[in-house]
Amino acid sequence: MAQQQLTLPVTGMTCASCSTRVERGLKKTPGVESAEVNLATEQATVTYDPQQVQPQQLVAAVEAAGYGVISEQLELPITGMTCASCSTRVEKALRKAPGVLEASVNLATERATVTIAPGVADLSTLTAAVEAAGYGVIAPAAEEADEESEDAETLARRAELNDKRRKLIVAIAFGLPLFLLSMARDFGLIAPWFVGAARQMMDQMPGASMTEMMQHVAAHDDLLNWLFLALATPVQFFSGRDFYVHAWKALKARTANMDTLIALGSSAAYFYSLWLLLAGLGGHVYFETAAVIIALILVGKFLEARAKSQTSAAIKALMGLQAKTARVLRGGVETDIPLAQVRVGDIVLVRPGEKVPVDGMLTQGSSTLDESMLTGESMPVQKKVGDAVIGATLNRTGSFQFRATRVGKDTALAQIVRLVQEAQGSKAPVQRLVDQVSAVFVPVVLGIALVTFLAWWFATGDVTQALIFAVAVLVIACPCALGLATPTAIMVGTGTGAQHGILIKNAEALERAGKLTTVVFDKTGTITQGQPAVTDVVTSGDEAELLRLAGSVERGSEHPLGEAVVRAAQDRGLTLAHPKGFAAIAGHGVQATVDGRTLMIGSPRLMLESGIQLGGLEGAVERLQGEAKTAVVVAADGQALGVLGIADPVKSTSAEAIAALTRQGVQVLMLTGDNRRTAEAIGRQVGLVPAQVVAEVLPEMKAAEVKRVQGEGRVVAMVGDGINDAPALAQADVGIAMGTGTDVAMETADVTLLRGDLRSVPQAIQLSRRTMRTIRWNLFWAFIYNVIGIPLAAGIFYPLLGWQLSPIYAAAAMAFSSVFVVSNSLRLRGLKLEQPVRTAAPRREVASAT
Secondary structure (H helix, E strand, O other), X not given: OOOEEEEEEXXXXXXXXXXXXXXXXXXXXXXXXXEEEEOOOOEEEEXXXXXXXXXXXXXXXXXXXXXXXXXXXXXEEEEOOOOHHHHHHHHHHHHHOOOEEEEEEEOOOOEEEEEEOEOOEOHHHHHHHHXXXXXXXXXXXXXXXXXXXXXXXXXXXXXXXXXXHHHHHHHHHHHHHHHHHHHHHHOOOOHHHHHHHHHHHHHHOOOOOHHHHHHHHHHHHHHHHHHHHHHHHHHHHHHOHHHHHHHHHHHHOOOOOHHHHHHHHHHHHHHHHHHHHHHOOOOOOOHHHHHHHHHHHHHHHHHHHHHHHHHOHHHHHHHHOOOOEEEXXXXXXXXXXXXXXXXXXXXXXXXXXXXOOOEEEEEEEOEEEEOHHHHOOOXXXXXXXXXXXXXXXXXXXXXXXXXXXXXXXXXXXXXHXXXXXXXXXXXXOOHHHHHHHHHHHHHHHHHHHHHHHXXXXXXXXXXXXXXXXXXXXXXXXXXXXXXXXXXXXXXXXXXXXXXXXXXXXXXXXXXXXXXXXXXXXXHHHHHEOOOOEEEEEXXXXXXXXXXXXXXXXXXXXXXXXXXXXXXXXXXXXXXXXXXXXXXXXXXXXXXXXXXXXXXXXXXXXXXXXXXOOOHHHHHHHHHHHHOOOEEEEEEEOOEEEEEEEEEEOEOOOHHHHHHHHHHOOOEEEEEOOOOHHHHHHHHHHOOOOHHHEEOOOXXXXXXXXXXXXXXXXXXXXXXXXXXXHHHHHHHOOEEEEEOOOOHHHHHHOOEEEOOXXXXXXXXXXXXXXXXXHHHHHHXXXXXXXXXXXXXXHOOOOHHHHOOOOOHHHHHHHHHHHHHHHHHHHHHHHHOOOOOOOOOOOOOOOOEOOO
């Protein structure tokens, strides 16, 4: 059986050690081919063999590692079941559906209870599985669908954030007064209170000795310590409960994580102080240290959770584009239904100002659609009968009807969301080093803390001083920043790209794009529009009449050049006649009778062979050919009337894009099947010198040409849009497909440009470079913070300067480090991608069609 992939939303992970442990636990499960856990998205992506392992066993593996899996339970009313074999069949069908963790079907109640992974399976997925098995599902009412529309994972994450907020409030409410009172006593600000206690003693016991008075004052000091204990305990065991729970789970799994460090550090301060207090040994207590450590870590974790939720803002924005309901025609009646109930083939009605619910083909009416939310293209697009419409785009003007062709997870929006989610969940190659470090980080820190404690104890004989240094080491160490450095930047970078119409398949492609030294463009459909068009009309008479006659003859032609002539005439609103006696002259042209005149349209060679003199048109023919255009002569009754210039126009933004790449230090090459003269003419129009033009390349040789350039030690991107570009896209280090091209090209490519605008190529490179720069800064901070912070906490400067890092300051630094990394990644959301500067008006010169 083919392997399946499942994405599980995981709860309880706090640092890179957690994600590593979950990943290791999944990989140990028999039947699991691969497992990747992303700390930033808090998701595990597992590829497994369903014959060896079931989804519930994967959930059990995560839970055995000490973590949880968010799941959602749905109940489906089933129709058509008549016996036990029916319920068994439905149950098996549901269990095979992607994202289903467990399924149980009750024949008596005719209901199926299904446990799913939110975001992987939904109502439409389950309904399709039941219907494929030959049974039916009673759809919920629209009101119920609206009530259950909120994502279960979002609710779970929100509840988790609210829990963090409650525990943080308790930590601050008790920890802040404790800290202030402790500092006041340490700085002598509570001294008047002791003096008052001594005077009270003298008034009550005039003959008391100094020893008795000091004992009385000490009793009041002990009372203050008991107050400190009362304030610290709720922080330690309510606010800090999760640290203990996760540390215990890690211990049972024979490993350690960030929670282990915090639990050990705060517990050492708390229980040491408690021992001093209960044993009556006197000495300074450190209840405030334990409480403030937990409070500061909770502040950092809360801010980190808030910031992490913003890293997925692009995905949430894309998902928010989707319409909630659709208006369909069923039985001749307009009916508003939930989006999940729209089926392929439904006739959907859209009015001005409404969103297109799903993908489809326009069948009645016309309008202009705003597609900027998906493609980034600001200009509205005109739609008429026969044109494709995309779900989530906005209808600007007219009303229309369309037939649904793609619904649910098959729509363009759903595929874009899936692609971005997969990219955000992937690991960049640079993450491998981080994973290796994170796997041993916590055990190493525990060892350093133990050595620090023993070294200072033996050196000074002061257990309290040794304990302070050890606690500072435990608290300052931060594996969180290491774990978040790469995935948060990847999430924000790929999300920012999606908002600009740049879809990046995975983190590896994003990293490679930043190293590109050469970009190879296919010509047809990439640099050019990929569709021949009439660019010049040369005649001594009426241009419109010449184009009308030529268009009337070419109505019977299927040649691309003939179709270009017909389009040009129709674009001018000309009324074309019906030709008579149409005949194609293979390789040369066509002829027919229009309005009683014998017309011949074709190459200059055809005219010469037919005895038709070009006369004054020879200069125009030579000029057009010199501009790499196809010259088509129009003759009537043996006399040349004019000449048409036909070419594949260069896109208006191609020259700008190539100039932007040049400014970025990227070499540009163009591949084309044209002859050298034509290819160089096209290259000049977009700013390429002959050395940058590779001509006469057959489609099957494109991949070999890319390989040749790679052999020169260059990191190469290939940009194309056709089926014949797919091998070259796969060969390149980074394959870039135009969103206006074929599905095969986009499936092969690492990057897809939704707009079909070449200016997105330098933007994608800019985005990649900025994202990788952010990752490098994040990793630098995460590593250098620990390299410098841990020795400082261990007291490296204490013998020389008498200065030590308090555990409280260590906790503050630890909390700040992970917040800094996430916040630094969020800066990518404000990245202004380069907009090429127009240096001159676009030239009218265009390229020949190939």
